[in-house]
Amino acid sequence: MRRHNERFRRFAASFALCAAATLAGCFHKTQDHRVVALPPGAVAITPLANGRVAVLAGDDVGKSVYVVNASDGSVVHSFGVTREATGLTSAGANGPLLLPVGGSSPDGHTFGAVERWTLSGKKDAVLAMPGPAMGVTTVVDGTAYALVDAGGARSAIPFDVATLRPGTAVGLAQDDRGLQRCKTASTDYLVYTSGDGTLAARELGHGRVRHSHVEGENPECLGGIGKVVAIAKTAFARTIAVLDLPGLVERRAVPVSTTASAAYAAPSHQLEVLDSAADASYIEFVPEQQIDGSDHTQ
Numbered sequence: 363m364r365r366h367n368e369r370f371r372r373f374a375a376s377f378a379l380c381a382a383a384t385l386a387g388c389f390h391k392t393q394d395h396r397v398v399a400l401p402p403g404a405v406a407i408t409p410l411a412n413g414r415v416a417v418l419a420g421d422d423v424g425k426s427v428y429v430v431n432a433s434d435g436s437v438v439h440s441f442g443v444t445r446e447a448t449g450l451t452s453a454g455a456n457g458p459l460l461l462p463v464g465g466s467s468p469d470g471h472t473f474g475a476v477e478r479w480t481l482s483g484k485k486d487a488v489l490a491m492p493g494p495a496m497g498v499t500t501v502v503d504g505t506a507y508a509l510v511d512a513g514g515a516r517s518a519i520p521f522d523v524a525t526l527r528p529g530t531a532v533g534l535a536q537d538d539r540g541l542q543r544c545k546t547a548s549t550d551y552l553v554y555t556s557g558d559g560t561l562a563a564r565e566l567g568h569g570r571v572r573h574s575h576v577e578g579e580n581p582e583c584l585g586g587i588g589k590v591v592a593i594a595k596t597a598f599a600r601t602i603a604v605l606d607l608p609g610l611v612e613r614r615a616v617p618v619s620t621t622a623s624a625a626y627a628a629p630s631h632q633l634e635v636l637d638s639a640a641d642a643s644y645i646e647f648v649p650e651q652q653i654d655g656s657d658h659t660q
Contacts, residue, residue, distance in 0.1 A: 395618070396647045397637070398435040401428050404643035405448070407636050409628040411455035414438065415645065416481070418450045418461070427459065429481060432634070432645060441483030446473075448494075453501045453523045455629065457481040460501070460523065462508055464494025476508050478526065489526040491519065499543035499552075500583065507532075507552065509541040518552055532564070544583035544590060544607055551608060553581045553590055561592055563608050574610030578603045580624040582633075587654050591625050591633065593618075602633065604653055616652045619644070 400407070401419040408416045410429070417428045425447050428440040446465035453460055457480055464474040474491035476498060493512025500506065507518040510531075516538055520529035534541075537557030544551045550566040561574040561581055578592025594603040594615065600622045604614040618625075619637040625648070626634045633653060635646040 395635075397619075397644045398432060398647075400430060400435060400636075400643040400645060401426075401437070401440075402641065402643055404636060404638045406450050406624065407626060407634060407645065408450055408452040408459070409626055409630075409634055410452055410457070410481075411629070413630070415634065416450060416452060416457075416459060417643075418443070418447060419643065420445065427461075427479070427483070435645075439483075443479065443485075444477060447477070449497045451498050451500060451506065453478075453506070458486070458523075460498045460506060462495035462498045464491075464496060464511070466494075474510060474512075476521065476526070478523075487526050489521055489528065496539065497541055499541055502543055502545050502550070505529075507541060507543055509534075509539070509554075532566070538562075540580045540592075542581045542583055542590075545585050546588055546607060549608065551583075553583060553607075555579055555581065555592070561590070561605065561610055563590070563610055565608070572608055572610055574605065574612075576603055576605060576610065576612045578605075582625050582627055583607070584627055584653065589613075589653065591653065593622055593624060602635070602648065602653070614653070614655060616648060618648065619646055622646065 400417050404417050404419045406418045413432050415430050415432045424445050426440050426442050429438040444463050446463045447461045450459050450461045459479045461477045466472045474494040476489045478487040479485050491510045493510050495508045497509045507520050516534045517531040519531045538554050540555040542553045544553050552564045556562045559577040561578050564571045578594045581590050581592040588607050590605045590607050591602050594601045601615040603612050605612050621637045621639045622635050623638050624636045628634045631650040633648040637644040637646050
């Protein structure tokens, strides 16, 4: 009943947003967010220093990383990467880039790894995984976690970014996805989407798990303000759900494009939202004031 009520509340809110906005604003780009075009087929982005963004784009035939000027979408340079790459994150403001990789060989055997690439396009290290790597978290204190699907079981495997030495895996449920790492002043968490679509936070060290009734995909952490954001979907719209950490209570819902797939914390005090459709990709910039509530809107 609680989840049903939450879904109804989101449906009503989305319907109200659509009724109050023009069709163009509701079904394409929100009218108060700046957008910049990206290479088509964008899979993931990661903010870099000096107003740049690294973009993983492509398809099953091939993928490339594009280093893009976020102010106008111009491509600074690009290079080809492993076609089975499933995402990317940057270990620092100027790299290196960490690419999770997962796929299957012609004989049906699955494989996975995390690859480390320089921004100049050199693959300088590979860490083999026991199964397809579905994502890599933000780097915190020199360590990241890879979400790995191995033999019907999913786990979060930590590794040192400098040495690519793995640590002890954290077991997850089979359908958990969208893994991210959040660190507050006192506690370290793994935040992810559970199999039923709701968000969850696992406290590292103690293993305590908090479950939210809020549904959302691809959570991102805003450690500086103790918040988690995720993409919430309804029949009519998509919003950025803004939740407290660790309670995962929703505080705000910020309307974004209907093609929004993930949000990324940027050093420029804003969120960079990846909008990706079949024929076009964009960055949608959401001001920090809309996330922390200082614009006094709902």
